[in-house]
């Protein structure tokens with residue numbers, strides 16, 4: 001049977017601050033979307049291999065995002081699928097793992113002066129369009145040699161934030177990077193939304209302040225807030241599932257945080273559908289079979 005051609009949406013998940021849930025939210029959102037029948041590819045662009053480790057995939061000895069970025073291997077040959085016997089990825093989630101080789105990207109670019117840094121992901125992502133419903137680019141903290149190509153190629157950015165004292169300044173910086181990427185690299189890039197996670201219940205004063213900041217500051221061109229209505233609670237189930245190399249939906253599907261991620265998955269797709277409706281593009285998964 002020929003694979004159906006999918007209307008691939010490429011999402012860069014970011015925030016320049018470390019440890020704010022970028023990787024967790026990428027994996028759990030892909031898990032929630034998998035339950036909705038969607039197929040996702042996560043490309044781990046972080047040298048510290050957060051997504052690769054959380055999915056219990058190898059950080060050594062396999063093709064990785066380094067080979068994908070440098071064109072040393074074709075994009076398809078860097079993907080770990082969920083048919084692999086050595087790596088048990090969650091259903092409907094594929095992964096391009098990261099490796100320490102990403103540290104050599106600077107040297108690679110110096111040795112290959114004709115390559116344009118910001119364009120490194122264009123050809124690989126073009127090859128993968130049509131094969132997945134979603135390609136998630138899990139970016140590192142700080143602007144690095146992998147964040148810029150990710151913002152150049154993405155259709156949308158999703159920002160992740162956790163309540164802490166530096167959250168507001170980090171978000172402000174992330175927003176200004178998106179504006180810079182729109183101006184200098186990718187005029188089609190849009191901020192899809194901001195997800196707040198690890199929110200303590202009951203909400204602390206800090207969490208309430210962050211909610212208001214995001215609600216009021218992260219808005220679209222007509223002033224509608226880009227904060228996702230869904231908020232993800234702080235819970236130990238997140239680390240427990242990570243230790244088991246599973247999504248929360250797999251690990252403890254009846255946990256309230258699993259339901260929060262399901263609610264986010266639904267909201268995420270509704271937001272995309274509304275944007276598509278405005279621009280007259282077909283919905284994800286609705287493109288005719290090949």
Ligand SMILES: Nc1ncnc2c1ncn2[C@@H]1O[C@H](COP(=O)(O)OP(=O)(O)OP(=O)(O)O)[C@@H](O)[C@H]1O
Nearest residue numbers: 018019020021022023024050141198233234235238
């Ligand atoms: N809802 C949550 N409840 C409790 N802990 C959480 C929650 N979400 C994420 N965490 C924890 O917060 C830590 C940071 O999360 P994560 O690694 O996803 O952030 P990150 O932004 O990808 O970090 P880095 O910048 O290092 O890549 C992890 O230990 C993760 O388990």
Ligand SMILES: [Mg+2]
Nearest residue numbers: 022023046050
């Ligand atoms: Mg991470």
